[in-house]
Amino acid sequence: MRYNFLMLVLSMLVYSGMLPAGQVLKQYTVKERQLEQVKFSVIEELAEEGVNSAYGVLAKMGESRPLINPPSQDQLIHWYTLSAQSGNSSALLWLGHYFLHGEGNNTGREHDALVLLASASILGNVDAANDLILIPKVLGVSYARLEEAFHDALQRLSNGQPIDCSWARCSPGLSQQPGFVSDKVSAKAKIFHENWRQSGVVKVYQYLKLLGVEELLAQSNSTSPKEKIRIKNAGKLKKNARLAREKRLAENPDWEMGAYLDRLKNRKSSAQDALRHYEGQDFAQLEKDIRHTINLINFHRDPDAQISYEEILQLMKKAP
Amino acid sequence: MIALESVVKPKCLANNNKIKVFTGVFVVVIMLFVVSSVSAQQTNHADKLKTMLSDYRDMDWSQYTVEAVRRRIPKKMYGSDVESLLSARLYFIGSQNIQEMQEVWQAQGIARPKTIVVANGVYSVADLHRLIDDDSVIEKTKDDTYLFRQPVYVTSTASLVISDATIRLSLLHGVFLVADGQLFIADAVITSWDERAGNEGEREEVPANELLLYGRQTPRPYILMNEGSQIYMANSRVSGLGYKGKRGTFGLSISKRPFVVTHRLHGYIRARAKPAGWLIGNTFTNNFFGFYSNQAEDVILLGNVYYDNVIYNIDPHDYSERLIIARNLTYNARQAHGIIISREVNNSTIAENLSFSNKGSGIMLDRNCSNTLVYSNLTIGNEGDGIAVFESDNNFVVDNITARNVRNGIYVRNSDYINTKNNFIFRNGNAGAETAVVDIDKLETRNFKLDPYHKSASALYEGNQFDSNLHAAMTAKNKGVVTVKNNKFYNSGPIFFGGELAPFAENLWHQNNGATPASEASHIPRQPVSP
Numbered sequence: 001m002r003y004n005f006l007m008l009v010l011s012m013l014v015y016s017g018m019l020p021a022g023q024v025l026k027q028y029t030v031k032e033r034q035l036e037q038v039k040f041s042v043i044e045e046l047a048e049e050g051v052n053s054a055y056g057v058l059a060k061m062g063e064s065r066p067l068i069n070p071p072s073q074d075q076l077i078h079w080y081t082l083s084a085q086s087g088n089s090s091a092l093l094w095l096g097h098y099f100l101h102g103e104g105n106n107t108g109r110e111h112d113a114l115v116l117l118a119s120a121s122i123l124g125n126v127d128a129a130n131d132l133i134l135i136p137k138v139l140g141v142s143y144a145r146l147e148e149a150f151h152d153a154l155q156r157l158s159n160g161q162p163i164d165c166s167w168a169r170c171s172p173g174l175s176q177q178p179g180f181v182s183d184k185v186s187a188k189a190k191i192f193h194e195n196w197r198q199s200g201v202v203k204v205y206q207y208l209k210l211l212g213v214e215e216l217l218a219q220s221n222s223t224s225p226k227e228k229i230r231i232k233n234a235g236k237l238k239k240n241a242r243l244a245r246e247k248r249l250a251e252n253p254d255w256e257m258g259a260y261l262d263r264l265k266n267r268k269s270s271a272q273d274a275l276r277h278y279e280g281q282d283f284a285q286l287e288k289d290i291r292h293t294i295n296l297i298n299f300h301r302d303p304d305a306q307i308s309y310e311e312i313l314q315l316m317k318k319a320p
Numbered sequence: 321m322i323a324l325e326s327v328v329k330p331k332c333l334a335n336n337n338k339i340k341v342f343t344g345v346f347v348v349v350i351m352l353f354v355v356s357s358v359s360a361q362q363t364n365h366a367d368k369l370k371t372m373l374s375d376y377r378d379m380d381w382s383q384y385t386v387e388a389v390r391r392r393i394p395k396k397m398y399g400s401d402v403e404s405l406l407s408a409r410l411y412f413i414g415s416q417n418i419q420e421m422q423e424v425w426q427a428q429g430i431a432r433p434k435t436i437v438v439a440n441g442v443y444s445v446a447d448l449h450r451l452i453d454d455d456s457v458i459e460k461t462k463d464d465t466y467l468f469r470q471p472v473y474v475t476s477t478a479s480l481v482i483s484d485a486t487i488r489l490s491l492l493h494g495v496f497l498v499a500d501g502q503l504f505i506a507d508a509v510i511t512s513w514d515e516r517a518g519n520e521g522e523r524e525e526v527p528a529n530e531l532l533l534y535g536r537q538t539p540r541p542y543i544l545m546n547e548g549s550q551i552y553m554a555n556s557r558v559s560g561l562g563y564k565g566k567r568g569t570f571g572l573s574i575s576k577r578p579f580v581v582t583h584r585l586h587g588y589i590r591a592r593a594k595p596a597g598w599l600i601g602n603t604f605t606n607n608f609f610g611f612y613s614n615q616a617e618d619v620i621l622l623g624n625v626y627y628d629n630v631i632y633n634i635d636p637h638d639y640s641e642r643l644i645i646a647r648n649l650t651y652n653a654r655q656a657h658g659i660i661i662s663r664e665v666n667n668s669t670i671a672e673n674l675s676f677s678n679k680g681s682g683i684m685l686d687r688n689c690s691n692t693l694v695y696s697n698l699t700i701g702n703e704g705d706g707i708a709v710f711e712s713d714n715n716f717v718v719d720n721i722t723a724r725n726v727r728n729g730i731y732v733r734n735s736d737y738i739n740t741k742n743n744f745i746f747r748n749g750n751a752g753a754e755t756a757v758v759d760i761d762k763l764e765t766r767n768f769k770l771d772p773y774h775k776s777a778s779a780l781y782e783g784n785q786f787d788s789n790l791h792a793a794m795t796a797k798n799k800g801v802v803t804v805k806n807n808k809f810y811n812s813g814p815i816f817f818g819g820e821l822a823p824f825a826e827n828l829w830h831q832n833n834g835a836t837p838a839s840e841a842s843h844i845p846r847q848p849v850s851p
Contacts, residue, residue, distance in 0.1 A: 093584075097584055097587065101587060101588070127584070130409050130411075131584060131585055133405070133409065134409065134410075134437075134475075134585060135585075136401075136439070136440070137401060137437055137439030137440065137475045137477060137478075138439070138475050138476055138477065138500070138585055138588065138589070139476075139477070139588060140440060140476075140477040209405070213406065213432075216406060216408040216409060217406070217408050217431075217432060241764055242529070267749075267750070268703070268726050268727075268749070271726050271727075271749025271750065271790060272726060272749070274749070274790055275701075275724050275726070275747065275749060275790075278724075278747060278788075282723065282724055282746075282747055285746075286698075286700065286721065286723060286746075289698060289721055290674065290698060290700075293647075293672060293673075293674045293698050294649075294674065296647045296672050297623050297625075297647045297648065297649055297674065298623070299381065299385070299623065299647070300381075300384060300385055300386065300600050300601050300622045300623020300647055301386065301555070301601040301623045302386045302507075302554075302555040302601055305555060305601060305603070307625065307649060312649075312674070312676075315651060315652075315676075315677065316676055316677060316700065316701055318677075319652075319676070319677035319701050
């Protein structure tokens with residue numbers, strides 16, 4: 001009784017729109033929650049042990065699969081920052097976009113964002129290089145600001161610092177850990193600078209276009225296996241349904257649907273015959289209204305593209 | 321034991337009585353709530369119709385002319401940020417669409433497909449030709465005729481003006497035009513182009529029942545307006561475009577994707593406003609769809625001619641809002657309807673259109689569209705119904721002429737609160753108006769989570785004129801509810817009231833003529849039943 005009463009109240013609230021149905025119905029299974037929790041803990045441990053990219057993965061998980069206790073935006077930014085501090089170019093890329101979007105308490109940090117993206121591309125992230133090519137076009141950021149950001153990023157990376165800890169919430173202990181890679185970061189920056197110099201291209205924007213072309217093409221040409229299966233299955237399901245229908249019709253022509261379609265067809269042709277009989281007098285009766293609507297349509301058309309009643313009448317009469 | 325019973329039992333009884341009284345009160349409250357909300361809905365309906373009609377009638381039509389669009393076209397062109405970039409870089413303009421086009425690019429031996437990216441400025445087609453300066457990419461074939469062999473992407477920082485020009489989008493090179501910015505098109509022709517045949521290219525033969533299956537057609541050129549974009553188009557012709565692809569590849573489409581949480585460039589674009597546009601006095605023919613929209617807002621389609629498009633002539637879809645589809649001519653949609661709005665396209669107006677000889681219905685409201693005003697249209701000689709309202713509650717069908725359609729003049733299916741007023745319903749092949757509940761649970765093509773429906777239908781028919789409909793003036797099936805008021809009936813078929821209405825013909829006749837007042841209660845639909 002109590003349960004029924006509760007359900008009645010809940011359904012009334014949902015029905016009246018006071019409570020979104022999703023809040024009542026959206027429940028995850030216990031297993032799903034447990035599995036997510038285990039994955040989360042494993043990666044958290046790896047991060048604490050000093051695996052460079054683990055904080056980045058943690059943040060990505062928290063961002064895209066908030067099944068359990070969704071982390072706050074500040075927490076996500078902090079994880080990305082720690083991962084970026086270790087020289088993870090993907091984390092630099094995501095962090096750069098966070099700042100560019102002005103999320104959390106980070107509005108008006110366009111320059112810092114561009115520096116982060118530039119750092120990611122200098123450390124070999126093709127996606128960051130690609131985004132930097134497109135940001136001036138899509139967001140209207142000036143090319144001069146982009147050049148400026150690149151110079152700052154190169155300078156910082158040459159000093160072995162992937163991120164500016166004067167404003168970012170870095171972890172002071174992280175640089176003492178064995179996995180920390182300041183030498184590698186500065187080496188990569190030097191290689192980038194050298195290659196740029198050798199390419200003979202003056203503007204860094206032009207140089208970016210030469211980077212990672214093969215990787216991008218490889219990405220775009222490969223459909224993920226999951227997607228392939230989905231496409232294949234969708235096609236297969238539709239094909240099977242069609243074949244089953246055809247088979248049923250072939251086996252039993254009196255099958256209900258077949259008979260129904262026949263009836264529909266017969267009705268249609270008999271209706272068309274009858275309508276044809278009255279064609280002349282019907283169009284005469286409707287002429288005034290058709291002319292009126294054509295006049296309204298022509299009001300919005302160019303004088304050279306007007307339509308005439310006679311033309312329309314011919315088309316109407318041509319119809320089966 | 322006895323003592324215990326005497327102590328406990330009265331308490332239990334008292335509790336039971338309390339529960340019964342409480343439940344009774346609760347049920348009465350709920351009933352009052354339902355009845356008051358229904359009567360409020362009826363009052364709201366009349367007010368809403370009044371407002372919608374006066375809004376439409378008060379429109380200043382002089383600002384929606386070809387000349388008005390021409391005046392909007394920017395006169396000053398500037399900018400030089402036009403370059404050809406690898407298409408693979410543009411992951412955010414629709415990766416699935418790019419993926420589909422790979423088929424054409426590979427067939428043409430284009431290993432590194434590129435797209436012309438137009439940014440930071442206002443450009444004419446001549447500007448693009450000059451800035452790209454490569455005839456293998458954009459070729460000027462005649463005066464003001466340009467053949468594009470690479471797709472074009474207009475970013476949100478740019479506008480493209482196509483005026484007094486003919487644009488041919490190469491079929492063989494897999495060309496499309498996608499815009500996040502503004503597109504101005506006036507006095508122009510945009511077609512697909514088969515260089516070998518020297519025409520817009522034959523469509524491949526695909527069986528009718530496979531036309532809407534994904535992956536069955538070779539991609540063709542298309543125009544797609546994305547999030548935040550705007551299109552102003554007048555006195556132009558668009559033909560030969562579109563195919564069944566994943567998103568907005570149907571011809572000319574205005575489309576916003578669902579917002580996703582992502583922090584690369586998708587995020588900026590998908591967070592932008594819904595796209596909008598004016599299409600005035602244009603002609604659309606031989607496209608897969610004449611017009612398609614998804615989550616568009618305030619789009620105005622006026623004075624356009626749509627004919628011979630493969631599936632639909634006009635098809636605003638998914639959550640588009642406040643559209644005005646008025647004074648258009650749509651005929652001969654080869655597979656389906658002249659004008660269809662589908663999946664929660666709300667608060668829109670379909671008015672003063674002439675829709676005839678389409679393979680499906682003249683006008684259709686489908687899948688939970690509400691607050692639509694279907695006003696003063698002419699639907700004549702369509703192979704389906706004149707005006708069909710499918711699974712869509714709270715709509716108004718007013719002052720239309722629906723004649724000589726092969727099926728019904730007006731067909732209301734699984735829809736409640738349909739207000740049909742002052743229509744002239746003349747010589748339709750089946751009934752003048754049919755109100756029916758149809759079980760579509762087994763419809764293979766329908767996703768009922770996305771498009772739920774209820775098994776009830778109800779309509780108010782007031783002040784309509786039913787004349788010479790072949791089977792009956794009015795019919796109802798499977799417990800469709802009708803209320804009739806001041807309608808005029810002439811010559812219709814063998815009987816005025818057919819189907820389930822036949823036994824109640826006398827009552828309906830009296831109700832219609834006011835002998836017994838049209839009971840508002842008879843218009844109250846049953847509670848919806850989910851499939």
